[in-house]
Amino acid sequence: MEKIKDLKSELSELDKKHFLHPTSSIKMQQESGPAYIFVKGRGIYLEEISGETFIDGMSSLWNVNIGHGREELGRVANEQMNTMAFSSAFSTYSHEPAIRLAKKLSELTPGDLNVCFFTSGGSESNDSAIKMARHYWKLKGKPERKKILSRKLAYHGVSMGATSATGIPEFHEMTSSLAPDFVYAPSPNARSWSEIEDVDLTCIDETIKIIEKEGPETIAAFIMEPIQGAGGMIIPPNGYLKAMREICDKYGILLIADEIITGFGRTGKMFGVEHWDVTPDMMTVAKGITSGYIPLGAVIFSDRIHQELIELSTGTLFHGFTYSGHPTACMVGLKNIEIIENENLVQNTEQRGIELSKGLTKLEEKHWSVGGIRNKGLLGAFELYQDCTSKKRFDPSLGVAKRVVDECLKRKLIVRPITYEGTDTIAIAPPLISTKEEIEQIVSIFSDAVSVVESQLNG
Template sequence: MEETLSLKTELAELDKRHFMHPTSSIQMQQKNGPEFIFTNGEGIYLNEISGRKFIDGMSSLWNVNIGHGRQELGRVASEQMSTLAFSSAFSTYSHEPAIRLSKKLSDMAPGDLNVSFFTSGGSEANDSAIKIVRHYWKLLNKPERKKIMSRKLAYHGVSMGSTSATGIKEFHEMTTSLAPDFIYAPAPKPGMSESGNETVNLICIKETRELIEREGPETIAAFIAEPIQGAGGMIIPPKGYLQEMRKICDEYGILFIADEIITGFGRTGKLFGIENWDIVPDMMTVAKGITSGYMPLGAVLISDRIHGELIKSSKGTLFHGFTYSGHPTACAVALKNLEIIEEEGLVENSKIMGKEFAKELKQLEEEHWTVADGRNLGLLAAFELYEDPQNRKRFDSSLAVSKRVLQKCLEHGLILRSITYEGSDTIAIAPPLIITKEEVGKMFSIISNAVGAVEKELENEGFLKK
């Protein structure tokens, strides 16, 4: 025990001194050190250095789809490293893992998305998609088509292009280096995603048309959208919204890019989130679940139509690429990961467990006066916390209600995520796709107890059930 405590103290001090964490409070890290130091994982669980065990209710960063501790992927990585750990894909050099993975993605993807451009992750994939569509329009002698239309509360990454496509103001305020020619369409909000809510759908579509007309459709290269907005609030679009957006893009000649970084590879009960609406995009970006986080990898999947134009009209070298585009070891790990997803029926399990999620979310609303707008598609879920759910009145942000629920969950061994943009109190849930019915029940029991404990605190503070 003393040895473990000594190691934890040592690592915490080294962490504070030398490790600048992504998307973290620098002040909090310097004051308290790392909140957790994880040592190993197995299935849906993560183990911390002090011996505590947690359910990974967020698949870490929405990405560990096949669960932790899968030795099969370690063996594949070792075998590939011992033969060809790395080889460049520049200058048309190639290798079998990238070729095989390109073909596999072609087989899995909807429609004619048959060509892959590989990256190291999601931000790079979205950046690449943006550059490729602008290159495409230049080849068609329409260089004025360079604007990228995303949506408010969209999240597309943190490189310059993908940050600029992100529609969350906090990411814009962090820097002074946003790229020009990005515009933001309205998007549905949490609590407005019921299948029959035609009013919200019509308002979003009407305002999007107005934006396109105002900007000039001849200047817009592409519309990029997450099928379900993840980091911006886990927003499932209302019935008909995405189909209408596809029609609008076709009408104005705007390319449709589906950002499947979170929703890809089974998360929603379909292989890809966009398939829930029977839409085939012109391009699709993937990462996260492609390797279940075991290796960094992303890709842009490109339609035959766009690829055909690139073949026809490109001259010389395509001056875009990353050192690790098509990394052999990452591609080998991805192939094994996709094999596991298929052989273990994890897409179907996501769909089945999603039905259990829906039941649990409904029960949560029935049992707790603060809870409303529970929603899920497969194993991508969320619910809202309100002072007055019936009138959708939010708690004052200074109360940090969702973060208090999150802390109670952590105390009982469950990792979730709170989303608080624009004053919301959203709890997001996205466990590994291997989760069982028993584990779903255990997770929601912890959530219910945590919400109940916070509700008691709020009642003591003078808040009453409406």
């Protein structure tokens, strides 16, 4: 035990001196060191260096879809590394893993999304889609079509283009400048089943006004998450996605679906847009493509867009990353998809999602502060209100969502608070391998945690 304490202390000091953490409080790290140092993962569980075991209720960063500790992915990575760890895909050089994965993705994606451009992750995928949309219109002799329409509360990543497409003010305030030509439409902001089922699409009318004010002839693409993740787990109201597809078609605007969180079974379908029978012109993916075991992402283009690029291009496509189509990453992606299919994880997620919905309903019925329950598959959330009937929010200074999350952590459950625009949202996204018993355990922990915080608030 003393050895473990000594090791944890050593690593904590090294962490403070040498590791600048992403999306973290620098001050908090320097005062307290790393919150946890994880050393092992198995199934839906993570083990901390002290030996404590936690339920990974967020699949880490919405990405460990097939769960932790899958040795199959390690073996296939080892085999590929021993054969050919890396080779470039520039200058039309190619290799079998990238070719096979591109073909496999074309079989999984809806409609005519059949052509892949590989990246190392989500931000690179969204940046690439944005650049390719502008490139597409330039080739078509319409370089004035360069604006990107995004949405408030959208999250698309942290590289320059992806940050600019993100509609969360905190990410904009971090830097002194953003990429130009980004416009933000309203988010549907549906935060309960009743709002999701509502056919009031006022935000569509507002979006049309923005498009007409900017001039549709200046807009290259509309980028959207089928379900907004980091911005608040916002499931669009019925009819919204179809209406946006029709608007894009009417005004000649390309539709980019950011499936980085929602892809590869997370919502109970292989891709989120399938819930609403919508096919985008481009789809961006990452995270679940390898279940986080190795960095990989992609932009998947429709045959129509690809054919026009073929016909209009005259020289080199001056866009690409060193690790576009990384052979080891592609082999891991293929094995990961094989596991998702062979273990029927999309169907498992659909069933677990039904059980999660029932559990959240009971949570809402039991607790006066819980409202706004919602989920698609294993992507869910609930809201915390001072008054659920009037939807009156707590004073942000109370930090209610964080307090609930802290109580969950005491009970060895990792979930995430989302507090943009004064909300108190608790997000959940456990691995797709979760069992009925594990979903019930998660909901039980939620109930215990909320009970403690409600007691504190009443006191």
